[in-house]
Amino acid sequence: MSACRGFLLRRINDSCLTFRRHKFKKKWATTLPKIPCSRLALQYFDINYSMQFGDLWPSIRISLLTEQKYGALVNNFSHKETVLNNLSALKAKDFISEAQSVISLLQTQNNVDTSEKMVFTEVPLNLVGEKNDAEQTQATNLLSSLSNSKLTCFTFSRGDISRFPQSRSDCFGLLEYYLMDAASLLPVLALDIQHGHSVLDLCAAPGGKTLALLQTENCQYLAANDLSTSRSSRLHRVLHSYVPRDQRAEHKVRITSWDGRLWGDLEASTYDRVLVDVPCTTDRHSLLEEENNIFHRIRTKQRQMLPLLQTELLVSGLRAVRPGGEVVYSTCSLSQLQNECVVQRAIELAATDHGVLVKPQDLSCFREVFKNTFNFFQDCRVGELVVPHLTANFGPMFFCKLLRIK
Numbered sequence: 001m002s003a004c005r006g007f008l009l010r011r012i013n014d015s016c017l018t019f020r021r022h023k024f025k026k027k028w029a030t031t032l033p034k035i036p037c038s039r040l041a042l043q044y045f046d047i048n049y050s051m052q053f054g055d056l057w058p059s060i061r062i063s064l065l066t067e068q069k070y071g072a073l074v075n076n077f078s079h080k081e082t083v084l085n086n087l088s089a090l091k092a093k094d095f096i097s098e099a100q101s102v103i104s105l106l107q108t109q110n111n112v113d114t115s116e117k118m119v120f121t122e123v124p125l126n127l128v129g130e131k132n133d134a135e136q137t138q139a140t141n142l143l144s145s146l147s148n149s150k151l152t153c154f155t156f157s158r159g160d161i162s163r164f165p166q167s168r169s170d171c172f173g174l175l176e177y178y179l180m181d182a183a184s185l186l187p188v189l190a191l192d193i194q195h196g197h198s199v200l201d202l203c204a205a206p207g208g209k210t211l212a213l214l215q216t217e218n219c220q221y222l223a224a225n226d227l228s229t230s231r232s233s234r235l236h237r238v239l240h241s242y243v244p245r246d247q248r249a250e251h252k253v254r255i256t257s258w259d260g261r262l263w264g265d266l267e268a269s270t271y272d273r274v275l276v277d278v279p280c281t282t283d284r285h286s287l288l289e290e291e292n293n294i295f296h297r298i299r300t301k302q303r304q305m306l307p308l309l310q311t312e313l314l315v316s317g318l319r320a321v322r323p324g325g326e327v328v329y330s331t332c333s334l335s336q337l338q339n340e341c342v343v344q345r346a347i348e349l350a351a352t353d354h355g356v357l358v359k360p361q362d363l364s365c366f367r368e369v370f371k372n373t374f375n376f377f378q379d380c381r382v383g384e385l386v387v388p389h390l391t392a393n394f395g396p397m398f399f400c401k402l403l404r405i406k
């Protein structure tokens with residue numbers, strides 16, 4: 001009898017406790033003011049970016065809040081001629097071939113300058129800037145491989161906010177073009193993949209840049225990795241829709257879902273080129289979308305830890321590239337903490353903890369040759385930053401190239 005009473009009392013106590021806990025939870029949840037994540041992101045950016053960009057911030061801010069522009073990356077494996085005709089009919093232009101024309105024009109003028117002394121003074125003649133011999137050779141090599149790039153990406157010209165229609169399948173069943181922020185191609189172009197290179201894409205999903213890497217038709221072997229299995233399935237789908245089966249055979253493309261931070265141990269000093277396109281605050285997404293927003297309260301810790309994760313991923317990429325090979329680090333954030341500071345910290349850690357010596361490479365020639373399409377920030381200490389502008393609403397996109405010396 002007393003055991004039965006004890007049991008009943010326990011049940012009553014339990015139910016009171018449960019009731020009270022639920023009651024408390026409900027009150028807490030309903031009384032707390034619910035600030036949308038996108039609003040929190042805007043407050044955070046207003047504080048940080050107004051300090052970082054000063055007078056430029058209002059113009060960047062309005063552009064970030066306005067619909068972004070896209071580029072149509074032409075699928076070289078599809079029936080290209082038809083695609084080119086269709087895209088040209090929309091009055092869009094291939095921004096890469098436009099840059100190639102700028103390069104050949106400026107190179108001709110440079111030659112005239114050295115032989116005939118300053119004939120075309122109104123055009124910037126010093127394409128590779130004030131540099132020492134090694135830097136000059138570097139920039140010249142980069143420009144010459146840019147001139148030979150097989151990538152084709154159509155954009156509408158400055159101020160034209162037309163949109164591309166959804167891509168269709170061609171006669172081979174492959175999609176004709178991939179819509180992406182055209183600035184996302186700059187890290188791929190900066191990586192300068194040469195014929196026969198083995199390439200690692202450390203954070204690859206959903207696969208825009210992986211697809212671009214394959215479109216160079218230079219990768220002998222491509223390892224595409226992403227920690228998230230669900231996002232890796234999107235990567236699989238993208239490659240399946242754009243790349244013929246024989247081009248993504250196992251000996252050519254490997255897709256994995258590992259923690260990229262382990263790569264430096266798993267495959268040290270292996271690759272010719274490594275792309276480290278890290279998770280970041282994805283500034284545009286954070287301002288416009290509530291879903292999967294890094295500014296959600298429950299993700300505060302994760303957001304604060306981003307620079308550490310980014311540094312670890314970059315160090316891992318620097319260890320995975322062979323000496324003499326190159327790494328490109330990129331984000332779609334304006335944050336100096338996630339961009340330049342990460343690069344500087346990773347360079348220090350790679351040297352002190354792993355004896356890996358790297359040197360940032362000069363990419364300022366990109367500012368000159370792509371200035372008709374993108375709006376560049378002029379004051380990065382390392383790397384280049386595309387900042388959104390109402391007439392050229394691409395980016396943000398930060399990219400920095402590092403050469404492994406030892």
Ligand SMILES: C[S@@+](CC[C@H](N)C(=O)[O-])C[C@H]1O[C@@H](n2cnc3c(N)ncnc32)[C@H](O)[C@@H]1O
Nearest residue numbers: 203204205206207208209227228259260277279
């Ligand atoms: C900016 S996105 C990459 C976008 C991709 N490069 C593209 O162009 O489509 C960053 C990716 O990093 C992945 N990621 C996050 N932590 C990672 C880790 N520790 N190792 C590898 N990938 C990671 C995320 O799942 C996310 O897909």
